[in-house]
Amino acid sequence: MNEYGNALAGGLLIGLSAAILMVATGRVAGISGIAGRLLQGVQASTGALFVLGLMAGPLLFRLVFGAWPGVTVTSSWPLLVAGGLLVGFGSRMGSGCTSGHGVVGLARLSRRSIAAVATFMAAAIVTVFVMGLLG
């Protein structure tokens, strides 16, 4: 129950963050776009501030709840490298990830984002399924 309540509360906050950015600055809270532009030195100061805030999030969580958010990474190092490369490359090629296409794009009823979310959800589910088969 708590798991579901926290998921919903966290989701509402993520949506609030996207709404703040959109209403205050007119921009999409898309992490891959912000990170990609930051790497190119485009809109670097706003990008750096957003990422700084993002990284301060778990610290604020630690202050409020007295413990770090739970993170369990079981993937081997080669898998982490492969996954990172694919996530970085694919999110730039597809112009967005879970935040830009998912949180903001779906809320704007963007056709592109609906197609993107359907595609990456399907690809991720199939990947987890196949990895389960391979053990």
Added chain:
Amino acid sequence: MNGAFFRLAATLVSGLVFGFGLSLSGMLDPARVRAFLDIAGNWNPSLAFVLGGAVSVSALGVLLTRRLKRPLFDESFHLPDNQVIDRRLIVGSAIFGIGWGLVGLCPGPALASLSLGLPATMLFVAAMVAGMLIHDRLVARRSSRMGGGAGAETRLSQPH
């Protein structure tokens, strides 16, 4: 009123709320994310509430922007209006989805969890940054070969 200052402040607050929300939601945990994606196995559907909650509040923001002539602290909106579903979008999203399924991390949670100082997420972020740079170099090179640098620049500055 200093628009640039409030713009930067709002961006920082937005990032902080995003990172706190991710921490609270369970999205930082790759094991939870992979359990959410494992619909044929030991499925944990709780993270659907993250996306549901996020999209509903984000949609309220969208409704609010439609009633505004311009954002509070900028001259105009910078929202993409491209409606074309092309191969880049689908192939790129599929590649992203495979990587997300392999490890259970996407860009937001990966960057946020850097502050936990775990070597595994640091390695993932380094590879993710490399993947972004490789993509953007390839696009820049291809468009300069076709003599259309401006087109690529628009594309690169527009993504979500």
